[in-house]
Amino acid sequence: MPDTPATNHPIPPRQTARTRASDALLEPLQAHIRQLDAFLLAQVNEFEPAVRHLVTYTLTHHGKRLRPALVFYAGWTDNSPPQPELVRAAAIVELVHLATLIHDDILDNAGLRHNTPTLATRHGPHTAVLLGDALFAHALTLAASYPTTDICHHVATTTRQVCSGEIHQNAESGNTRLTLGQYYRIIRLKTAELFELSCRLGAHLATNDPAYTDACARHGRHLGTAYQILDDITDFAGNETGTGKTLGTDLANGKYTLPVLLHLGQLPASDATALGNALAQGTMTPAQLAQRLSTAGIPAQCQRIFHEEITHAQNALAPYAATPAAAHLHSLTLYLHEQLHRLDFA
Amino acid sequence: MPDTPATNHPIPPRQTARTRASDALLEPLQAHIRQLDAFLLAQVNEFEPAVRHLVTYTLTHHGKRLRPALVFYAGWTDNSPPQPELVRAAAIVELVHLATLIHDDILDNAGLRHNTPTLATRHGPHTAVLLGDALFAHALTLAASYPTTDICHHVATTTRQVCSGEIHQNAESGNTRLTLGQYYRIIRLKTAELFELSCRLGAHLATNDPAYTDACARHGRHLGTAYQILDDITDFAGNETGTGKTLGTDLANGKYTLPVLLHLGQLPASDATALGNALAQGTMTPAQLAQRLSTAGIPAQCQRIFHEEITHAQNALAPYAATPAAAHLHSLTLYLHEQLHRLDFA
Numbered sequence: 124m125p126d127t128p129a130t131n132h133p134i135p136p137r138q139t140a141r142t143r144a145s146d147a148l149l150e151p152l153q154a155h156i157r158q159l160d161a162f163l164l165a166q167v168n169e170f171e172p173a174v175r176h177l178v179t180y181t182l183t184h185h186g187k188r189l190r191p192a193l194v195f196y197a198g199w200t201d202n203s204p205p206q207p208e209l210v211r212a213a214a215i216v217e218l219v220h221l222a223t224l225i226h227d228d229i230l231d232n233a234g235l236r237h238n239t240p241t242l243a244t245r246h247g248p249h250t251a252v253l254l255g256d257a258l259f260a261h262a263l264t265l266a267a268s269y270p271t272t273d274i275c276h277h278v279a280t281t282t283r284q285v286c287s288g289e290i291h292q293n294a295e296s297g298n299t300r301l302t303l304g305q306y307y308r309i310i311r312l313k314t315a316e317l318f319e320l321s322c323r324l325g326a327h328l329a330t331n332d333p334a335y336t337d338a339c340a341r342h343g344r345h346l347g348t349a350y351q352i353l354d355d356i357t358d359f360a361g362n363e364t365g366t367g368k369t370l371g372t373d374l375a376n377g378k379y380t381l382p383v384l385l386h387l388g389q390l391p392a393s394d395a396t397a398l399g400n401a402l403a404q405g406t407m408t409p410a411q412l413a414q415r416l417s418t419a420g421i422p423a424q425c426q427r428i429f430h431e432e433i434t435h436a437q438n439a440l441a442p443y444a445a446t447p448a449a450a451h452l453h454s455l456t457l458y459l460h461e462q463l464h465r466l467d468f469a
Numbered sequence: 470m471p472d473t474p475a476t477n478h479p480i481p482p483r484q485t486a487r488t489r490a491s492d493a494l495l496e497p498l499q500a501h502i503r504q505l506d507a508f509l510l511a512q513v514n515e516f517e518p519a520v521r522h523l524v525t526y527t528l529t530h531h532g533k534r535l536r537p538a539l540v541f542y543a544g545w546t547d548n549s550p551p552q553p554e555l556v557r558a559a560a561i562v563e564l565v566h567l568a569t570l571i572h573d574d575i576l577d578n579a580g581l582r583h584n585t586p587t588l589a590t591r592h593g594p595h596t597a598v599l600l601g602d603a604l605f606a607h608a609l610t611l612a613a614s615y616p617t618t619d620i621c622h623h624v625a626t627t628t629r630q631v632c633s634g635e636i637h638q639n640a641e642s643g644n645t646r647l648t649l650g651q652y653y654r655i656i657r658l659k660t661a662e663l664f665e666l667s668c669r670l671g672a673h674l675a676t677n678d679p680a681y682t683d684a685c686a687r688h689g690r691h692l693g694t695a696y697q698i699l700d701d702i703t704d705f706a707g708n709e710t711g712t713g714k715t716l717g718t719d720l721a722n723g724k725y726t727l728p729v730l731l732h733l734g735q736l737p738a739s740d741a742t743a744l745g746n747a748l749a750q751g752t753m754t755p756a757q758l759a760q761r762l763s764t765a766g767i768p769a770q771c772q773r774i775f776h777e778e779i780t781h782a783q784n785a786l787a788p789y790a791a792t793p794a795a796a797h798l799h800s801l802t803l804y805l806h807e808q809l810h811r812l813d814f815a
Contacts, residue, residue, distance in 0.1 A: 170633060267622035279609035
């Protein structure tokens with residue numbers, strides 16, 4: 124597929140109900156996000172000229188900057204301007220995230236991301252594979268610019284785990300007998316690890332306090348798990364305008380997540396087989412499935428599991444409850460909580 | 470595509486004329502390569518259980534270990550056993566190389582690599598994208614285990630450049646008006662950078678001598694350029710048994726390389742357009758094209774350019790000609806030289 128010509132006028136991301144809600148949440152981070160955006164755009168010139176328009180396209184069609192927010196909030200010490208080493212760490216986790224999104228979108232055959240065409244749709248899957256690689260590599264180049272190798276080590280191992288989670292998920296595609304244990308392992312790897320890394324880097328760079336850093340990392344892990352559960356539910360209970368995602372994508376790709384797995388596990392064997400077949404043959408729409416899950420009481424069970432993760436995330440920071448950092452991180456848990464209750468899933 | 474089950478009995482790579490010639494070349498490195506193989510296989514357990522059989526498959530279907538040989542030879546100091554930090558560096562460059570091969574094979578739709586099915590053929594392109602990512606990430610994890618961040622920095626920037634070169638090449642796919650300048654830039658990035666890195670790491674780790682390290686890096690850059698020119702010629706002048714490559718792949722993918730570009734540049738405009746159209750429409754076989762190039766005297770021109778790069782590579786090490794390291798690196802240039810003259814391209 125031919126590449127479209129470079130644009131000198133990056134298109135700003137379209138505003139949606141969900142991004143507006145997160146704008147309020149990120150209010151205290153305005154200066155931080157501005158610095159992050161400036162830092163990321165300055166990175167474009169580190170790439171080969173032939174690649175720069177692709178990097179610009181990726182950087183200007185971003186999402187909520189949730190992982191950078193974790194870096195900044197976990198590293199929040201006072202109202203002073205954002206420290207350059209935190210801005211760099213925020214850029215690293217965002218680049219890793221963007222690279223994984225680019226590769227995911229190829230694999231999922233998703234056409235939209237953040238309400239704009241994915242890089243794979245616009246520039247072809249070949250270019251998308253390679254650009255994802257280049258963004259990963261650049262994240263590691265930035266990680267190598269800290270005085271010691273810890274940041275590099277954490278970023279590289281996390282990236283490996285994220286990819287391993289995706290491979291694991293891919294290998295189980297179409298498997299309606301996936302266990303909940305396997306499901307939790309997959310979401311831990313593919314999502315929670317990067318949330319954990321974001322919190323870890325922010326805390327470590329700002330405080331160099333191992334106990335606080337570990338507490339933040341634990342917080343991030345549970346928050347990331349809750350976030351992925353929310354995302355999985357959204358696949359068939361949200362709406363495209365509100366989330367910027369192509370809905371039903373997981374289901375269409377044979378990616379069975381918490382609601383479906385809970386339901387399948389609670390059905391008599393013959394009913395589970397019948398439902399499994401209907402899902403595999405694509406004879407059931409996401410809306411029909413949502414109706415069936417609702418009748419079976421699955422939404423309430425998902426909400427309970429989600430709340431448990433949110434509670435674990437909050438508890439991890441209990442010893443630091445009086446700090447502004449913990450208060451900010453707490454606000455993120457409340458934001459996710461709100462998002463869940465806005466969904467049409469009950 | 471479903472994954473095939475893990476094998477507990479890795480299949481050894483098939484022997485070919487070309488690998489046998491390189492076996493002799495690598496004779497002085499037998500202990501080094503054994504340690505490298507053991508080190509690489511020990512890395513399998515660093516990956517998630519769901520991924521390990523894929524890593525094993527990749528590691529056991531390798532090629533000539535040419536980049537590790539550069540690490541070991543550039544870092545050659547005496548006949549003492551291979552140093553662990555050199556073995557690790559050799560593993561890093563090999564993992565980066567294997568990851569790029571996995572991604573290349575998806576993009577090129579190549580069915581064979583080293584005479585065995587590619588990972589993409591066997592396990593599907595989705596898994597291949599992600600496994601490549603995981604191998605890149607693991608290479609960086611290993612790079613982060615040195616005391617300082619230099620190795621990480623060099624490995625990450627090289628990886629970014631390699632991917633940028635591939636993107637550049639991909640963007641120019643089907644372009645029969647590619648300039649020689651663009652061609653050289655692409656092969657510098659996609660191939661020569663990793664040869665340069667291999668020599669740089671070996672020299673730096675063994676000697677910590679900046680002048681020698683820079684000389685080795687320059688040597689690697691020119692050797693890598695020569696190697697890619699050889700590889701490009703082989704695409705239509707070799708034979709599948711001898712190289713383990715699916716021939717005509719570059720041409721079929723609209724990847725126009727030195728021989729074709731030289732020829733197109735020397736034809737009258739109307740003839741160049743006619744040949745360009747024939748290539749684009751796939752109405753000319755690699756054998757027919759080779760015949761035409763031969764008549765036009767292109768092979769001799771390619772050989773001259775190849776020899777220039779080999780000479781630059783040798784000259785870079787002239788101040789160190791008396792050292793065993795330079796003698797070993799010199800033997801690699803002679804090996805490439807021999808390979809060129811074995812091809813049916815005159």
